[in-house]
Amino acid sequence: MHNIKAIIFDLDGVLVDTAKYHYLAWKRLAQELNIEFSIEDNERLKGVSRMNSLEIILEIGNITLDDDTKIKLAEKKNIWYVEYISKLTPADILPGVIDFIESIKANGLKIALGSASKNSMLILTNLKLTDYFDAIIDGTKVSSAKPNPEVFLKGALELNIPPCQCIVFEDAQAGIDAAINAGMYCIGIGSKNRLKKANLVLSGFSNMTFDKLGL
Known part of the structure; x- marks a missing residue:
């Protein structure tokens, strides 16, 4: 891997652990519907859109609802x-x-966010990360959920970098599939057993720099 010009980060589970808050909110909703919803069930929701996540929970509870109720x-x-x-x-x-993001900047690479979350700006603002990004593509700017590559392709387009010169960091299989579908090199953050399709898997960013990736 040479001639990398840009890095695209997913948000939830990569830069910040918001998964626990998704789980708490979904569990609260499931309890209202008298559905048993476990941490194992929650794994099925990673990288999945809000409406599709609700469909999975309703499927677990064997409940059918009309569209208006589901939206509410x-x-x-x-x-x-x-x-x-x-x-x-x-x-x-x-x-x-x-430290990892600063090592990317030191190498002169561009940085984008590629997240399905419609709350990305709120999260980035609270974390004081916004200024690190040259482009932010979130759920308010895309119409297709991962594994559709739209979010990453729009990130590359906004950075004006060809997809083949981008690396994606993802923690969900749907996101890894989206990166592959976009023609991008993909690095998984998490477990090698769970993220088998990624080109490379890291447990996290501790003591990691861009140079240490050896790309």
Whole structure:
């Protein structure tokens, strides 16, 4: 891998652990619907859009609802989730992230966000990360959820960098599939067993710099 010009980061689970807040909000909603919802069930929601996540929970509970009710339930979940993430501070940034991003900047690479979250700007603002990004593509700018590559292709387009010169960092299989579908090199953050399709897997960014990737 040579001639890399840009890095595109997913947000949830890569730069900050917001997964726990998604889980708390979905669990709260599931309890209202008398559905048993476990941490294992929550794994199925990683990298999945809000409405599709609700469909999975309803499937677990064997419940069928009309579209209007589903929209209201998804909105209720998001209100709870926003309440949780509104309390985020820079202390919630995952270990090593800032040093890694600064090592990318030192190498002259561009940085974009590629996240399905419609709350990305709120999260980045609370974490004081916004200024690090040359482009921010989130759920308000895309119409297709991962594994569709739209979010990453729009990031590359906004950076004016060809997809083949971009590296994506992702923690969910749907996001890794999206990166592959975009024709980008993909580095998984998490478990090698769970992220088998990634070109490379790291447990996290602690003591990691761009140069140490050896690309």
